[in-house]
Amino acid sequence: VADFMQVMACNAGTWDEAGLFDLDYVMISGLLGIPGFSGDLAGLEPELRHEIRKYIDFYKANREFIVNSHAYLLTEPDNKITDYEKYVAFQLQNGNADKSLVFIFSNGSSRRSLRSFRLNNLDPAKNYIVERVYGSDTETVSGKELMEYGLSCRTLENQHIRHACALYSVKEI
Numbered sequence: 001v002a003d004f005m006q007v008m009a010c011n012a013g014t015w016d017e018a019g020l021f022d023l024d025y026v027m028i029s030g031l032l033g034i035p036g037f038s039g040d041l042a043g044l045e046p047e048l049r050h051e052i053r054k055y056i057d058f059y060k061a062n063r064e065f066i067v068n069s070h071a072y073l074l075t076e077p078d079n080k081i082t083d084y085e086k087y088v089a090f091q092l093q094n095g096n097a098d099k100s101l102v103f104i105f106s107n108g109s110s111r112r113s114l115r116s117f118r119l120n121n122l123d124p125a126k127n128y129i130v131e132r133v134y135g136s137d138t139e140t141v142s143g144k145e146l147m148e149y150g151l152s153c154r155t156l157e158n159q160h161i162r163h164a165c166a167l168y169s170v171k172e173i
Contacts, residue, residue, distance in 0.1 A: 005051060023048075024134060025105070025165045027055035031066065032090070032103060035059055058133065062101070069094055072120040074102070089117045097121050098172035101133075104153050105165045116150030119170065126172050133167040140173065
């Protein structure tokens with residue numbers, strides 16, 4: 001993952017502290033709740049508005065899934081996003097257990113951008129299409145492999161970006 005677009009966002013609940021973040025991080029983290037915006041949106045560059053539209057369209061298409069899914073924490077509960085080389089990962093899964101969205105967040109100062117996270121509640125006898133949302137990575141993996149060895153995830157590696165993330169779709173074939 002080499003290309004990224006930086007955007008200004010608040011570091012906390014207010015604009016008292018702001019910083020530059022990777023657009024993926026800002027938008028994907030917003031997908032776990034209700035995405036919201038402030039500021040002069042009409043003044044954004046057309047390319048940036050076009051990119052943001054992709055996330056909004058994804059949210060609209062998956063809103064019901066996100067709201068009604070079961071959530072699994074794939075990392076230790078005491079794992080803090082601010083700790084060096086720590087990751088926080090969630091698996092949202094529908095009631096039929098045939099579709100999941102996997103959200104992965106990391107401290108961008110990490111020198112290791114490739115990690116694996118064991119998924120939950122898949123059918124070990126079935127295969128799944130694993131696709132990086134907002135990327136081009138797609139592969140077919142067995143449920144057994146995803147639960148035993150995990151989903152391999154690569155996050156943005158850049159010393160100037162504080163946080164990075166990835167979003168994967170896992171669908172039963």
